[in-house]
Amino acid sequence: MITQALVSQAVLIAEKRRNNPAASVYSGRARMMLERGVYAAKSSNWLVIVSGFFEPVFYLLAFGFGIGQLIGNLTDGNGNPVTYAAFIAPALLATSAMNGAIYDSTWNVFFKLHFGKIYQVMLSSSLGPLDVALGEITWALLRGLVYSLGFMAIVVPLGLITDAWGLLAIPAATLIAFGFASFGMAITSYFHSFQQMNWLNFFLLPMFLFSGTFFPVSVFPQWIQVIVQALPLWQGVELVRSLTLGIIHWGLLGHVAYFVVMIVGGMWFTTVRLRALFMR
């Protein structure tokens, strides 16, 4: 059974990567984490996953079509009239991407770190901490992407995406999900109590309500606007809304850059933290 005289395949595979940069933290097999995710998801609670998707949908129906009736039209950045539903739909799309990514990268990662303890075992194979970080973050981002695709499938037939640029909302949502997944896992890896995790929720709700989601931030005094604009959801909402309303300008690249920083920074901190937790 054990072929002593031969070097096992696992060793050959690992040796091949010897001279790759960052070989001690990255084996190029983050996708194995996704495979594991698929096996685990097969027997997980689908109700939880589906309910997370419906949250923004309910907001769209209640606010967009309910309250929207009372409000009438707004004007977009170019001075064109836009229905209230079309105003909040892109914001809720960005929120969908955020929610999907946040669920997996925070609470689920927290449970895996402190109760499932699966990262320790993964790191005793020839995987490295960057594989684990990248794999988990990608898994979380996929959930965000699925949520936002589902949301698109609802808002497009309703005529709430008024411009062809709106198609780019999908890659934008992917970027937003990636950013939140990366940042979410990084911050979760520093938390060790439920109390700290609840702070996260405490922060997320006001961010959702006040990031230009349901009304423009111009209603706030200047100093609050500056704070809101520094938040990732505002960056995401602005990006997606500009695309779905067809208001295209170079400033959008600023939002993209914001998320790139979030992704790279989150992944870096997660890798460092996994090493500190399990490889010291």
Added chain:
Amino acid sequence: MSQSANDVVIQAKGLTKKYKDFVAVDGIDFEVKRGESFGLLGPNGAGKSTTMKMISSVSQRTSGELKILGKEPNTHGPEIRAHLGVVPQKDLLDRELKVWENIFTYGRYFGLSRKFLKGKVDELLEFAQLTEKRNAKADDLSGGMQRRLAIARGLVNEPEILLLDEPTTGLDPQARHVLWDRLFRLKEQGVTLVITTHYMDEAEQLCDRLIVMDNGKIMAEGSPAELIKQYSSKEVVEVRFGTDKNEKTAEKLAGLADRIEVLPDRILLYTAKGEELLAQILESGLHPVTSLVRRSSLEDVFLRLTGRTLVD
């Protein structure tokens, strides 16, 4: 690659691990040879798991030298881990997955192909006597089965060295024997075993050679038989006179044995000829509540070396 019998697969010199100011492993030297079954025996907190983690190349040493299959763990971690099978002290199974998926996904982490793993998983389930349980959730297995699954998982990359941290702690006697039997088979197949334990019977059963650890240091090294020969007598007489009388009675027994140990609940007398000594005790008019003559064990070695019992 040289495959001679005396091939050293693990080499540690002055191996030290500090957690902040606390020294968990304190400059230990040892070598493990290919194909042998090597033990780390010591009480809780001796530094066994810490040593194992350094060998598994997940924990970095503070100082000293460590070579696994001639490779340096600090720079060749992933490669070394590909050579190793790790069975951690807590089984750490993936509780979201089924039994077979635990082995399969772990193999995938090493980059092994799905095709290879299909056959490998079946073979390992058979080996671990878990074929019937392949579709059960890992969480639903008994303690012994979980431990066997952890071993099967550790074997998926066909490791040359299998590291087992307290493999039978928490198992009932029957489950222990099933596990020992599986480990014997691996040894027969030429797998190098490194086993930590605080059970002296386990160390005697499984280990060709062992180090006795306490407070992060090595107290002694050798085969179980050598250690017993060197640090203990051939036989031991255990007598009990009742908790309050043991101490006093011991004074009277002092001259009779080579060495004497007074524990709170009993007195141990070390001698080459146990039955004769016991007869002498009875003749002298002392009447122990219970008495027992037995062969010396590693427990006695540990007691001699540290003045404490292994399991308290």
